[in-house]
Amino acid sequence: MLTKENKIEFVTPIISTEEELKTLLDYFKSKSTFILADENTVKLISVIADISPMIKDAEIIEIKSGEKNKNLEVCHNIWQYLSNNQVNKKALIINLGGGVITDLGGFVASTYKRGIDFLNIPTTLLAMTDAAIGGKTGVDLDNFKNQVGMISSPIGIYYNSHFLSTLPKNELISGFAEVLKHGLVKSKSYWKKCTNISFDDLNWEDVILGSVEIKCAVVKRDPYEKGERKLLNFGHTIGHAIETFMMNQSTPIMHGEAVAIGIICESYISTKIAKLSKVELEEITINISKLFPKIELNKSTFSNLIELMKNDKKNISNEINFSLLDSIGKGIYNQNCSEEMILESLSYYTES
Ligand SMILES: NC(=O)c1ccc[n+]([C@@H]2O[C@H](COP(=O)([O-])OP(=O)(O)OC[C@H]3O[C@@H](n4cnc5c(N)ncnc54)[C@H](O)[C@@H]3O)[C@@H](O)[C@H]2O)c1
Numbered sequence: 001m002l003t004k005e006n007k008i009e010f011v012t013p014i015i016s017t018e019e020e021l022k023t024l025l026d027y028f029k030s031k032s033t034f035i036l037a038d039e040n041t042v043k044l045i046s047v048i049a050d051i052s053p054m055i056k057d058a059e060i061i062e063i064k065s066g067e068k069n070k071n072l073e074v075c076h077n078i079w080q081y082l083s084n085n086q087v088n089k090k091a092l093i094i095n096l097g098g099g100v101i102t103d104l105g106g107f108v109a110s111t112y113k114r115g116i117d118f119l120n121i122p123t124t125l126l127a128m129t130d131a132a133i134g135g136k137t138g139v140d141l142d143n144f145k146n147q148v149g150m151i152s153s154p155i156g157i158y159y160n161s162h163f164l165s166t167l168p169k170n171e172l173i174s175g176f177a178e179v180l181k182h183g184l185v186k187s188k189s190y191w192k193k194c195t196n197i198s199f200d201d202l203n204w205e206d207v208i209l210g211s212v213e214i215k216c217a218v219v220k221r222d223p224y225e226k227g228e229r230k231l232l233n234f235g236h237t238i239g240h241a242i243e244t245f246m247m248n249q250s251t252p253i254m255h256g257e258a259v260a261i262g263i264i265c266e267s268y269i270s271t272k273i274a275k276l277s278k279v280e281l282e283e284i285t286i287n288i289s290k291l292f293p294k295i296e297l298n299k300s301t302f303s304n305l306i307e308l309m310k311n312d313k314k315n316i317s318n319e320i321n322f323s324l325l326d327s328i329g330k331g332i333y334n335q336n337c338s339e340e341m342i343l344e345s346l347s348y349y350t351e352s
């Protein structure tokens with residue numbers, strides 16, 4: 001039976017050389033091409049301009065950087081620009097930037113005239129290892145993250161670790177939280193590879209490749225997050241609540257910093273209701289704490305965090321759904337845990 005699920009091709013080509021990118025673009029050469037970038041990533045066009053005339057001659061659509069611009073108003077402006085310029089269904093949009101650009105650009109392209117082609121060129125570690133892969137596109141609505149969107153795959157994802165050389169270090173560390181998460185839920189050897197040497201000595205090409213392999217394999221098996229893909233939410237149930245809470249307090253923290261706290265708390269819960277050993281909990285806590293300095297969380301805020309978790313769109317009814325660890329490299333999903341246990345894990349974080 002032809003269902004929505006099996007009509008969409010989820011095996012997005014991963015492009016790792018300039019020659020492969022040129023070949024792919026040659027195939028689309030009759031199309032008008034647009035590069036969507038933000039005020040920082042627009043400077044990176046020069047890095048790839050000589051690969052193909054499709055890039056050199058592309059029209060540039062520049063938006064302001066940052067999560068607050070991942071909204072429908074910015075989409076509207078881009079749709080309007082395309083429409084006013086009579087851009088037809090044969091156009092190609094190249095998303096050059098971090099997760100904000102790949103999420104928003106993928107959504108704009110997938111909806112303009114019921115869908116035009118787009119190519120992702122991620123420029124942050126987070127976008128390379130996470131956001132650009134897996135077809136989730138969309139924007140925020142009011143205070144709700146990723147409230148409007150769809151699953152839609154790019155024609156390819158081009159990787160060039162050179163982009164990381166201009167990325168601020170705090171952005172690099174923030175993205176690394178997702179990298180560590182991939183190791184924790186799927187591969188002990190990858191976790192060891194990422195934690196056994198100091199952060200500054202990491203080989204970024206190897207790190208990116210490892211994460212891409214893990215995420216692509218999971219998404220290919222479960223594109224619509226019916227099962228295994230939920231593993232990638234490890235660290236995010238508590239992490240999202242902390243991220244939202246801090247944002248509402250006007251003391252925002254980076255996504256990766258919030259996920260890092262989530263990883264420690266959810267690893268603690270894993271020792272109580274899954275099979276994670278205390279030794280591995282300690283290994284996780286030490287390695288995360290090395291990169292992510294402690295963020296003060298007052299005990300009086302814990303009940304607000306629980307409320308935010310209950311409202312999370314990933315929870316069915318009022319139960320708080322977790323992905324946890326049986327051991328490093330072996331995640332499990334669809335785990336419910338009591339509020340007391342969540343409170344205990346937050347205390348573990350604040351006291352560890
Ligand atoms: N679709 C998914 O599956 C998925 C997964 C995870 C995260 N996301 C989304 O990704 C977004 C976060 O992505 P992000 O962390 O990449 O943020 P971002 O796109 O805002 O980029 C972070 C900052 O770095 C700048 N920048 C980007 N590349 C640079 C470079 N090479 N050199 C210098 N500066 C550079 C940007 O201009 C921006 O100021 C969030 O909106 C999140 O919801 C999506």
Ligand SMILES: [Zn+2]
Nearest residue numbers: 178236255259
């Ligand atoms: Zn994340």
